[in-house]
Amino acid sequence: MGGSLKRSTRFRGHKLGDGLWVIMNDIYTASLSRLIEEFEKLPGIGPKTAERLAFHILKAEPREAMALADAIKDVKNKIKRCEICTGLSEQAVCQICSDPRRDKSLICVVEQPKDVISLEKTGACKWVYHVLGGHIAPLEGIEPGDLTIDKLVERVREGSVKEVIMATNPNMAGDGTALYISSLLRAMGVKITRLARGLPTGSTIEYASGKMLTDAIIGRQELE
């Protein structure tokens, strides 16, 4: 126990100063040190995991290591924003916006590209999306003009949209953003909905917060 603690303290040594850096370099070789450092920059990857990953790369088939390196570069070089929904895309228009089976009269508004993926994983969505790029947060300096709200208003103004589903995060910032957008769209005669609030499936009432229970009571649904 004591031994491993001591080792891990020493391990972080290579960040402390030039002198220690040289010592670590001695041990690892320069390129292995650099790879460990780069891995450590990733979220949730500590020094021990970074070292383990670097040694895996060292032992791995060259083909496998090169595939990872190329995949990283491709993500940076190939992915851009869809011209219509501003979601992730490798073409001018993303696969969802260009899919003829999607109902273009329903636009689901989300904050981040990642939210599109979470919703799509349910397999329950036949609509198209609009990615805002965040939420309104004046205290952090994020104004409505920093999001893609203008582009959404434009899409609705074209006239073929029947319903806009707000799927911003169920918290203060997300609700505020949804409210702001709905105030802009309401005058255009489009139906505006938001995702249901209530008890998370699989949870227990015992551990539900007061806010969750209140939402569940207000939005109670008839059993059929």
Next chain:
Amino acid sequence: MGGSLKRSTRFRGHKLGDGLWVIMNDIYTASLSRLIEEFEKLPGIGPKTAERLAFHILKAEPREAMALADAIKDVKNKIKRCEICTGLSEQAVCQICSDPRRDKSLICVVEQPKDVISLEKTGACKWVYHVLGGHIAPLEGIEPGDLTIDKLVERVREGSVKEVIMATNPNMAGDGTALYISSLLRAMGVKITRLARGLPTGSTIEYASGKMLTDAIIGRQELE
């Protein structure tokens, strides 16, 4: 809880078959899918972590992402084996073997390059190393000839080595390998030692195994 379980089940869907793969591709864009897949191949990285890392790369500064990709390629292209100790090196002879401050008359024998790093982190070693490349394991088809034992015998035969310190793993395979090597070297008049066995510093006697306690009793040291 149920929601997240369902999502993570679906998430792994892209490995199940071609049909599902297409669905996931739809969601992620091809290069993002590929990066997630490549991250998943790393040890200890599950689908959720792979997705998180891939999104981190997507959002990261291009410079940072390229640095990681290049570091991976460099490790594969630049690192080779030291001509003397067969440890990791970017030159023909590694930094430890070419360091004039090291005592070349002491050779510490380890199984893997990673063991050199663990020992070096203690800061207690002024010796040089010999990396065997594994341990003898006839059942797995690893014979003495598969390791770098010949090279070690040659180093000792040159005559300037006074002591060989066995630092193979303290288990059956490591002990067997150390025993085999010492039987070869003993005739050459070199002193052969192995790392001390005993209680791990920071542990408690309550939780020490019988084997650990036996080692500690046999190897008990005089208090000075």
